[in-house]
Amino acid sequence: MKNATVFLARRITKVTSPVSTLRYYCSNPSPSSPSRKNRLFVGGLSWSVDEKSLKDAFSSYGEVTGVYDKDSGRSRGFGFVDFSKEDDARCAKDAMDGKALLGRPLRISFALEKVRGGPVVVPRLT
DNA sequence: AATGAGCGT
Numbered sequence: 001m002k003n004a005t006v007f008l009a010r011r012i013t014k015v016t017s018p019v020s021t022l023r024y025y026c027s028n029p030s031p032s033s034p035s036r037k038n039r040l041f042v043g044g045l046s047w048s049v050d051e052k053s054l055k056d057a058f059s060s061y062g063e064v065t066g067v068y069d070k071d072s073g074r075s076r077g078f079g080f081v082d083f084s085k086e087d088d089a090r091c092a093k094d095a096m097d098g099k100a101l102l103g104r105p106l107r108i109s110f111a112l113e114k115v116r117g118g119p120v121v122v123p124r125l126t
Numbered sequence: 127a128a129t130g131a132g133c134g135t
Contacts, residue, residue, distance in 0.1 A: 035133095041132080041133050041134090043130090043131075043132060044130080044131090044132095045130095046130095047128090047130090065134075065135075066134045066135070067134095069134090070135070076132095076133095076134085077129085077130065077132080078131090078133070078134090079134090080134060104130090107131085107132085109132095109133085111133065111134085112134090113133095114133065114134060115134090115135085
């Protein structure tokens with residue numbers, strides 16, 4: 001339970017594509033799965049759910065983040081949970097998805113890849 | 127303030 005929250009886990013990918021006569025933007029060639037397996041999106045939360053409640057439910061599996069809204073400080077009704085291992089994420093999802101928390105059924109799915117200052121996904125320009 | 131599918135720092 002001491003794993004640090006990691007937002008930037010991108011590794012340098014070696015570009016082995018032949019030099020094209022067109023663009024040379026440094027976007028990630030790999031399409032990448034739209035969802036990170038190490039992070040879960042937890043929705044369906046009651047408005048009154050706090051981080052503690054979510055932690056209480058997921059602390060056994062990983063870390064809980066992003067429950068509150070930065071703007072209003074209120075609950076957004078969803079949160080995120082970081083895991084060290086995909087297996088833990090899978091386990092937690094399989095174990096908690098659809099379960100009720102504070103009278104409201106949880107909607108758990110793999111989180112999308114959203115990082116502040118993240119690379120802009122450029123669809124194929126050709 | 128109230129909102130009920132969604133995807134954040």
